[in-house]
Amino acid sequence: MKSNYYAIVMAGGVGSRFWPVSTVEFPKQFHDMLGCGQTLLQKTFSRLEQLIPAENILILTNERYNDLVMQQLPMVQLDQILLEPAMRNTAPCILYATLKIQKMNPDALVVVAPSDHWIENENLFIEDLQTAFDFCQNENALMTLGIQPTYPNTGFGYIEYDKQDTLQVKKVKQFREKPDYETAKLFLKSGNFLWNGGIFIWSVQSVLEAFENFQPQLLALFSEGIPVFNTAQENDFIAQNYPLAANISVDYAVMEFASNVYVLPARFDWNDLGTWGSLHEKLPKDLQENAVVNSKVILENATNNIIRTDAKKMVIVDGISDYIIVDHEDVLLIYPKNKEQEIKSLMEKVKKVE
């Protein structure tokens, strides 16, 4: 274990397309979405812990999830949990965490990782992360792990690199926002486009330099807090100043401006678990392509469904195909998979009925 390695785990999201399992009170990353015995946050933490000392892993989340994090990660100290007093996208909270890390260890190398994604082959992930850390150790670089795209997804951002680039770590040509379907198909055909999975690696030095160049105001706001970071006064400073920060993602804030951005094409299997459909893809399935989490089932004339209940519920389904069938606490959802994007808006309808 090298103590220069740090992680910032992003655990403040809501995962509203996974309603009714994922709710504002209890979002996706705190659930065992795949029925594997660990929540997504726990999976993320234990994956990172293979390379990064547990005490160097910071959890960025919302105040309301403090208790959930402490319950699920009992090995984590209270000062490793950074609570955003307001929703301000990724740039402010990453900058805040980075300044804290810098004060602890100015030579730190940091990986920023979402807490709610699925990574299949953890060994390859760790190897890729090691490659990225090594690169950032020697270069002034802002790195991402780029996910090899498997289909023309229109919901992800893409990273373009130079086709001629034969190096393992490639210089990024540009970030491309969510494309339309035809454009996405062209990206895939080109072969030099990767999905942006929101995994970033850099030295604190490199990323703070980028903030200085492209977000001087934001850096100034949080730099004022350096004397009190990691002290008893930190919370007061953050409570007062955090809400003043611009609402901006780290991609927009620095990555799209910087010229020293690099991408390592990831070798591991990745899934953002963004919708029930993408979860279905990731889960083991029966011969009729039904994926079942937690439930005991009797399925007749049923194909290509995803079924998830609490505990060991018995579910009998006859004659239903391509459905999301989710029973969670006070909600039973029986919804076509091809309308999964509408689940988010269902929550609003439910509030009206309740």
Added chain:
Amino acid sequence: MKSNYYAIVMAGGVGSRFWPVSTVEFPKQFHDMLGCGQTLLQKTFSRLEQLIPAENILILTNERYNDLVMQQLPMVQLDQILLEPAMRNTAPCILYATLKIQKMNPDALVVVAPSDHWIENENLFIEDLQTAFDFCQNENALMTLGIQPTYPNTGFGYIEYDKQDTLQVKKVKQFREKPDYETAKLFLKSGNFLWNGGIFIWSVQSVLEAFENFQPQLLALFSEGIPVFNTAQENDFIAQNYPLAANISVDYAVMEFASNVYVLPARFDWNDLGTWGSLHEKLPKDLQENAVVNSKVILENATNNIIRTDAKKMVIVDGISDYIIVDHEDVLLIYPKNKEQEIKSLMEKVKKVE
């Protein structure tokens, strides 16, 4: 209230086609199947209580349901609950109850009533019951209330009376067992066929005379107990002798042989609540013919379903029609209405999976 009026409520059935709500441990009659705030047994009791003193209403059930009856009918004394130590169809338990009633009141008039049927218009039921009591007061008669058939049901027995009979209470020509579909259609066309709803009215004198004529052995078996009935020794006698009784319905045992059988065409709306489909028929429905019990719902592109959950669960259904959607404790059933007869056999499959 006339103290010669008695009732025998049949509450020993299992209602297996209403699984998973109705189970051997907690059958249909003990559930609030229609979400009206009362269980079917409670509904039956309070209906009968309008004409019959509460203390004259006996509940016939299985030993295992003793606690359920006492919980749901706290006004009932322990000696009003008759426990069958073995499953022996209706003739033995009706005879047993009748002998007990005779010992209390040899002038008793008795109605035998199922505990798990639905009767819409309680006033008409009471009026019809009064008519039947009056008739049996004056005649040596075995009476039934015949249900006006609304469609050619092949699962019910039919009662045929003489077409020319213009009296209110009609002499029964014959009982006709469950017909095939074509025969059932003929019955309906004829106009002088009624459904046998299992509601019988007679004086203890008349029915005991019928048992004497057609089931002398069964009568002898239970008559031996007369000295101990309604005493502390009754339970021992029943435990020893009840299992010796023939397994036979009261229809087969006496009604089909007797010549003094009469029927009053019932004027009330009746439903045997035999399947989820028949329950659907009885429940209030939305404009898309969806019937909902207990649940809060958001239904889109959903027609002609029956949806039932515990408590105030939120159910969201999109694109499902003609289904039974039942969530009860550890079981979620999503099953086509046209396969409702197979639900009974599902219980066996579930046992294998568990």
